[in-house]
Amino acid sequence: MSLWPQLRDSRLVRAGRAPGTRLRCGLMDTMLADLSVSVVLFFEQTLDEDRLAAGLARALAQVPVFAGRLRTDGDELTAVCDDSGVPMDSYDIDGTLAEAMGRVTSAGAALVDPVDAPAARAGGVPLLTVRITRPSAGGTVLGCSWHHAIGDLQSFMLLMRAWSAAVEGDELPEAELVEDQDALLGKVLPAEDCGRPGFRLPGPAEAAVLAAAVAAGPRANRTVQLYFGEAELARMREVFSATAGRRLSSGDVLCAHVVSTVRELDEDGETRWLTVPVNARRPLGLPPTLVGNLLGDVHLPHAPQDGPAALAAALREALEGFADGHLNLRSNLAFLEAIGRSRLRDCVPLGFDPEHRRFSFSNWSRFGAYRIAFQGHRPVFFSPAANYPLPWVSWTVEGFHGAGALTTAVLPARLAARLRSAEGRAALHRHRDPADVLPELATTLAKVL
Numbered sequence: 001m002s003l004w005p006q007l008r009d010s011r012l013v014r015a016g017r018a019p020g021t022r023l024r025c026g027l028m029d030t031m032l033a034d035l036s037v038s039v040v041l042f043f044e045q046t047l048d049e050d051r052l053a054a055g056l057a058r059a060l061a062q063v064p065v066f067a068g069r070l071r072t073d074g075d076e077l078t079a080v081c082d083d084s085g086v087p088m089d090s091y092d093i094d095g096t097l098a099e100a101m102g103r104v105t106s107a108g109a110a111l112v113d114p115v116d117a118p119a120a121r122a123g124g125v126p127l128l129t130v131r132i133t134r135p136s137a138g139g140t141v142l143g144c145s146w147h148h149a150i151g152d153l154q155s156f157m158l159l160m161r162a163w164s165a166a167v168e169g170d171e172l173p174e175a176e177l178v179e180d181q182d183a184l185l186g187k188v189l190p191a192e193d194c195g196r197p198g199f200r201l202p203g204p205a206e207a208a209v210l211a212a213a214v215a216a217g218p219r220a221n222r223t224v225q226l227y228f229g230e231a232e233l234a235r236m237r238e239v240f241s242a243t244a245g246r247r248l249s250s251g252d253v254l255c256a257h258v259v260s261t262v263r264e265l266d267e268d269g270e271t272r273w274l275t276v277p278v279n280a281r282r283p284l285g286l287p288p289t290l291v292g293n294l295l296g297d298v299h300l301p302h303a304p305q306d307g308p309a310a311l312a313a314a315l316r317e318a319l320e321g322f323a324d325g326h327l328n329l330r331s332n333l334a335f336l337e338a339i340g341r342s343r344l345r346d347c348v349p350l351g352f353d354p355e356h357r358r359f360s361f362s363n364w365s366r367f368g369a370y371r372i373a374f375q376g377h378r379p380v381f382f383s384p385a386a387n388y389p390l391p392w393v394s395w396t397v398e399g400f401h402g403a404g405a406l407t408t409a410v411l412p413a414r415l416a417a418r419l420r421s422a423e424g425r426a427a428l429h430r431h432r433d434p435a436d437v438l439p440e441l442a443t444t445l446a447k448v449l
Contacts, residue, residue, distance in 0.1 A: 005091035005110050005133060013053050013130070015061035018083035023065060025077040025149055026181030027336040028293050031199070031344050032148040033070075033077055036115035037156070039369075040104050042097055042381040043140040047374050049090055049132055052142075055167035055374070056130065060086065062162045063175045065150050065291060066128040072121050075341035079127070079150050081177075088130040089113065097139030102445050104383045105223040105408060112143035112385045120147050128159075143385065148293070154279055155291045157367045164372045178292040182333065188284050189330045194321075197335035198275075198297045198328055199347050206355075207346070213354045214390065221389040222416035226407045226428055226449045227399050227442045228254060236431040243309035248316055250405070254396060255361045256312035258407055261427050263304050265418045268357065271303040275351030275360045276315065283323045296329045298322050299350060354391045362395045370402030381441065384408050400439040406448075425449055 025033070060067040064081035071078045091110075093100070103109040113129040120127060127150050133141035146156055158175055165172045178184055202210060213220075228236075233250050240253040259274060280296045281288055298318040302311045336344060351360035369382040383406065384395045394409035411419070418424050428449060442448060 005093045007089060008092050009049065009090040011053060011088050012085040013056045013060065013067075013088050014083050014085040015057055015064060015067055016083070017061065019064055019081050021064065021081040021177060021179065023079040023081070023150075023177060024180045025079060026185070026293070027333055027341070027344065028295065029149045029181060030077045030341060031336060031347060032293060033121055034118045034345065035148040036117040036145050036387055037148055037153070038112040038114050038143065038145040038385040038387050039156075040111050040144075040383050040385050041142045041369070041372065041379040042101055043142065043374070043377050044097060044138070044380055045140065045375070045377045046134060046138060047132075047140040047142075047377065051167055052132070052374060053088055055163050056086065056088065058166035058172065059159055059162035062172050063159045063291060065177060066146065066159055068127060068150075069123050069125070070120050070127065070147070070149065071123050077121065077149065085126070086128045086130060087113070087126055088132065090132045090134070092134050092136065094136045096137040097135050097141070098441065098444055100133065100135055100139075100141050101381055101441070102447050105225060105386055107218060109385070111141055112145050114387045115145045115147050117147050117149070145387075151291050152279070152293045152295055153364055153367055154281065154288065154294070157369065158289060158291060160372050161368065164374060167374050168376070174289045176287060176290050178290060181292050185329060185333060188286065189327065190325050193325075193327045193330045195331055196299070196328055197331040198299070198350050199332060199335055200350055201339055201343065201347050209355055210348060210352070214388075217389045217391070220413060221391045221410050222413045223386050223389060223408060223410050224416050224419050224449060225383070225447060226258065226409065226419075227404060227438075228407070228429075229399075229404045229432065229436050229438050229442070231436045232429065232432045233405060235433070239431065240309040240312045243307070244313035246313060246316070248312050251363050251365065251396075252312040252316045252319075253308075254405055254407070255315060255363070256308040257431075258394070258409070259302065259359050259361065260304065260308035260311060262359070262409070262411065262415070262419070265424055265427060266357075266415050269304055271301050272356065273299055273350070273353075273358045274302050274311070274315075275299050275349070275358060276319070277351075277360070277362050278319065278322050280327065280329060283325065283327060296322065296327050296332070297349075297351065352390065357392055360393050364395050364397045365405065370398055386410055400441045403439060404442075419449060
């Protein structure tokens with residue numbers, strides 16, 4: 001056995017039939033076509049890989065776009081459901097499952113095979129990869145990466161639900177493919193929205209600054225993971241709701257607490273903008289089984305002196321406005337259409353603005369990661385695996401065994417070190433009681449704060 005992963009098996013998983021459906025990628029899909037998303041699930045048991053492969057084949061028949069390939073024709077991007085297949089590679093590695101968990105956000109962790117998103121535009125590159133790692137001490141690590149142009153997290157979790165059902169012998173969920181997403185949105189979006197698109201086209205000077213920030217990412221930034229227990233979240237929610245004079249959700253208060261604490265430790269007294277991506281299916285009355293990128297976002301300013309409870313209340317108001325129809329999707333489409341498909345690669349989301357320390361807070365909770373089961377076993381840990389360390393970006397998921405919350409944040413190296421200090425830990429967990437009972441993994445994983 002070796003500390004370096006040793007390839008044990010490699011296969012290409014196909015559904016066995018190709019519907020040939022062609023999905024015209026919308027403007028949002030095309031904007032995301034240079035990005036992939038990677039996640040890792042950890043199981044305490046050793047899973048049967050043949051059963052996993054057979055189950056994935058059935059799931060791909062239900063959600064065939066993940067086994068397809070992209071095609072580029074001029075400025076048009078199309079996903080073709082041709083059943084080209086999904087590579088599934090299996091590795092052995094020396095060590096324990098907990099040690100693998102501790103490396104999940106580290107560069108070179110080798111728990112995922114990231115999809116080469118830019119190369120996929122030309123076709124021939126898989127849109128989903130699966131990597132199975134078996135630690136010598138037992139357990140299974142399941143790393144998945146998918147191309148963002150074919151779907152968001154909701155789309156991927158629909159595939160995971162189908163995969164789980166296929167392995168367990170349950171009925172597979174329905175999946176609805178969007179053959180023309182822009183046409184669909186044109187029918188369901190309100191005639192008017194907030195009027196503020198979530199993208200911008202940077203000029204030459206800003207483009208150079210952003211390119212430098214991307215190039216310096218691995219050297220300049222670090223990824224930290226923050227765990228908040230159930231009792232801690234409940235205490236935080238009670239305090240913030242009382243201060244704000246209104247009922248707040250756990251997501252509201254966690255976002256406000258993390259953002260405010262990070263800026264406090266950064267000694268940043270400036271008013272900054274916060275970006276929160278939102279799954280638009282429910283506000284638009286669209287079914288959760290719809291595959292594609294159905295995302296909007298809310299943007300709001302935050303002055304540190306206002307306090308975290310005020311930020312939580314402002315976020316709740318903004319999210320309620322989004323749900324009530326104050327979307328920005330039509331503005332997004334109008335903006336992207338105006339600049340033309342040929343310039344979409346030059347466009348950037350408002351949430352990516354490292355020069356002004358604009359924080360982006362994505363909440364991946366309640367998508368069902370801990371309800372996935374293979375051979376009767378559910379994951380004990382689910383985490384994003386940051387493909388590239390871009391600063392001021394974060395994702396929040398349920399914590400170990402689906403309890404509490406885990407926030408993964410990419411921050412400038414010096415600030416990340418301050419979060420790891422005794423001062424930083426005390427500030428992050430000011431609402432934790434010493435008597436709180438935490439999951440064992442929260443205390444044994446040294447890198448989790």
